[in-house]
Amino acid sequence: MSSPFAPRIEAALARAVALGQGRGAEMPAPARLAAALDHAVNPGGARIRPTLCLAVALACGDDDPALADAAAAALELIHCASLVHDDLPCFDDADIRRGKPTVHRAFSEPLAVLTGDALILLAFDVLARAGQRNPLRALTLSGILARCSGMPGGICAGQGWESEPRIDLRAYHRAKTGALFVAATRMGAVAAGHDPEAWDELGARIGEAFQVADDLRDVLCDAAALGKPVGQDAAHARPSAVAEMGVQGAIRHLSAILSGAIASIPKCPGEAGLAALVRAYAERMTPLAPGSAPDPAAAGAFAAGG
């Protein structure tokens, strides 16, 4: 799905990748790892987290666009890092991601581990560089990103739950998927000088919707439309909304969550525009009326890991 923010996001990511690759730097960088950074980031999926971040920043006035761009890029870098590590042989052992070989298949397993690490670090480098005008905002962004990605409640924690004998489902979903969406709305607000807390509910609800939509796609799509293997939740015995409430139940649940997301948008200058964007995403995310046949093309709009 092409959003009005796509040019800003792609430009910010291109600058970040160039920085990580050391183009123009004094010392040479290892060429294969440099190539792997680009492979992991481009071409992207739906870039939904940076889009959400910039949409919130714009709704809040976007008075430091360079910082908002850095926040958006940092979010996507962390997301890409999590996909690269998630695809490793010791996790999902995936061969295909976004329709092309995963990083460990295209390069090697050591380079895939390093690519994930380097993308995480690059995210914080990007924030530090963009924060000279508003260092407190940038530092706050850095803290939000670290907490929503790491332990005890971020993406790493979510992945960590999969190694536990008993999973706390609420903590698992909130950490694995929800946290980075909450980071996206919070970071958009902070980049524009607004208070982050008011934006938690929007991020949490979109994250929850995204998880349910992902569970549905894993059951309903074929691998070609999705750009990655299907049936992974069942194959890895992972908890899933579909396993819990069935396909129709999950679709109804998704609708309810997205309505709640729109209702939760705080009063702000760009409230109407943001609601319209979330509504457009909601329509793409809910392609299946209960009882209808799956529509892989529409579902594919959110394919390839977002």
Next chain:
Amino acid sequence: MSSPFAPRIEAALARAVALGQGRGAEMPAPARLAAALDHAVNPGGARIRPTLCLAVALACGDDDPALADAAAAALELIHCASLVHDDLPCFDDADIRRGKPTVHRAFSEPLAVLTGDALILLAFDVLARAGQRNPLRALTLSGILARCSGMPGGICAGQGWESEPRIDLRAYHRAKTGALFVAATRMGAVAAGHDPEAWDELGARIGEAFQVADDLRDVLCDAAALGKPVGQDAAHARPSAVAEMGVQGAIRHLSAILSGAIASIPKCPGEAGLAALVRAYAERMTPLAPGSAPDPAAAGAFAAGG
């Protein structure tokens, strides 16, 4: 080697690990990953990077000790993360680190990947939390740490060189070992409000000395004294100062580097104290007079990955 900074460093690391484990947090954290964080950080090695950081901060006046402590802890967290990932089966495939099982042996390979990721992220969380009084300093610390750890010139880049068909040896050593020592001196200065550039040479020289000392230990020590396997450089055909200039040549080189390190210390209030500390480290790092027999006990003072 116990330094006067050990209590500050261990307390800062204990706070960081507790934060990552989510003690007292609202949502539960996955218990095995939480345990793995502690396993990776404690008990530590020589903690040489945080010691160097605090020594420089003190030499510069140490006017925000909480921020200096955070910088020291962040450095060590990144160092521990790099060891955990470096030990993975796809890199060194090491069973033992600091005299106990490596994280992937004690827990699992997925948990070792996640532990490294979580420790990297925790480092930035710690800096963000400690920077409320001096946000610009904290943001600068965050940027230095990211650059010295990631691509194109940090630890990840150093590791990445090992996947290249032809290694640029200068870039390799500077990135793999030197960068985090330069980060240590720079971060100590910045935490205390001083300019970082003047401290680059001290960090670079100590890093170079450390690499040469490490190469010597890999050849001269036995595994029991070192707490990890020996002969790894030869086994993995890695570049090494010993391979390049022989044992005696490497020892002479190490001495020369350490003298240069002491001479490079900038004028500052705590110059004499810092020189004494570097001299003490130098004596521990250079246990072997040319022609003498190896002294595993003395060399072991810097064992276990520092």
